[in-house]
Amino acid sequence: MEILWLSEEDVKGSLSMEGTMEAVEEAFREAGRGTVQMPPKSYLIYKKYDGDLRTMPAYLEEMDATGVKVVNVHPENPGSGLPTVMALVILNSPKTGAPIAVMGGTFLTNMRTGAAGAVAAKYLAKKSSKTVGIVGAGAQGRSQLLGLAEAFDIEAVKVADVSLDRCRALEEESRTFLDATFEISTDIKEVCDADILVTTTPSRKPLVKDDWINEGTHINAIGADAAGKEELDPAILRRAKVVVDDVVQATHSGEVNVPLAEGLIALEDIYATIGEVVAGKVPGRTNEDEITVFDSTGLAIQDVATASRVYRTAVEKGLGIRLPFL
Known part of the structure; x- marks a missing residue:
């Protein structure tokens, strides 16, 4: 018996943002229909290294796809290259x-997270959205913009980060796939006047204030993916339609986890899951003025659905190395 090893380069050669969005949207739809198995993420916390390791298993019955992702999050890693x-x-x-x-999952993780934000915005943002604000100019900022560029006619992008060099790097890379005007800043308030706002930081305190958010804004809250993390003023959540990717996961590690623990919002303030919206069980955006928030923690079904597409494409292209197993 053999298994197929796919390197990060093999995965990159097998995966487009359009294809990733199709896989992720179908995964959300399956979740909304109740045809997936997905236990909550299991965490190992390395306090002295400021990092963690997570295992994420899933089974999608309609796709007939199953597997597990093992992934770390170590915010200090970029300093070590x-x-x-x-x-x-x-x-x-x-x-x-x-x-x-078995395949590299780093590029895949970036792509499926960007795809999830784009799919959520497709259902929750105004159809006429043309301006994107990004808080955090790292790899996920690029992936979120890549996905949004597939779903919307983006004309202007505003980027805020503590490092203007990272802002410039994001602008330069994004111009390879998006013809838009760019404004860069170290001031988060400057980028919040946007149709779609994306937050992609590892912050453990709110960065975006309630009075910076206009009516009609859609927010993809991406950064909070572990207990104690939050990027948004809880007052934003209290006046917004809050859609999570998974209720259990979001309550212990998503944008809503801290406000819930502190009693600033209640479970009843969560409107729905994105799967319920995509499956048509509940409506997404219903008017131009409502504020919508997508609380993205990252789901194993996204990984398995995307990896399954990668596998099929790689086999068709003859990519990867066959390794003996049994």
Whole structure:
């Protein structure tokens, strides 16, 4: 028996943002229909290294795809020349349980997270959205913009980061796929006047104030993915339609986790899951003035659905290395 090893380069050669969005949207739809199995993420916390390791298993019945992702988050890694996030994905046969592929999951994670934000904005942002504000000019800022550029006619992008050099790097890279005007700043308030606002930082305190957010804004809250993290003033959540990717996961590690723990919002303030919206069980945006928030923690179903697409494409292209297993 053999398994297919796919390097990060093989994955990059097998995955477009358009294809990732299709896989992620179908994964959300399956979740909304109740045809997935996805236990909450399991965490190992390394306090003395300011990092963690997570395992994320999932099974999508309609896609007939199953597997697990192992992924770290170490915010100090860039100082050592390593990515903040690194991952491996193992795909298994649902019929036998045998592993069929192991692949680099770092690029895949960036892409599926960007795709999730774009899919959420498709259902929750104003259809006429043309301006994007980004808080945090790292790799995920680029992936979020790449996804939004697939879904909307973006004319203007505002980027805020503590490092203007990172802002400039994001602008330069984004111009390869997006013809838009760019404004860069170290002042977060400057980028909040946007149709779609994306927050992609590891912050443990609110960065975006309530009075900076206009009516009609959609927010993709991406950065909060572990207990204690938050990027938004809880007052924003109290006046917004809050959609989470998964209720259990969001309550212990999403944007809503701290406000819930402190009693500033209640579970009843969560409107729906994105799966319920995509599956048509509840409506997404219903008027031009409401504020909408997508609380993205990152789901194993996104990884497995995307990895399954990567695997099929790589086999068709003859990519990867066959390795003996049994």
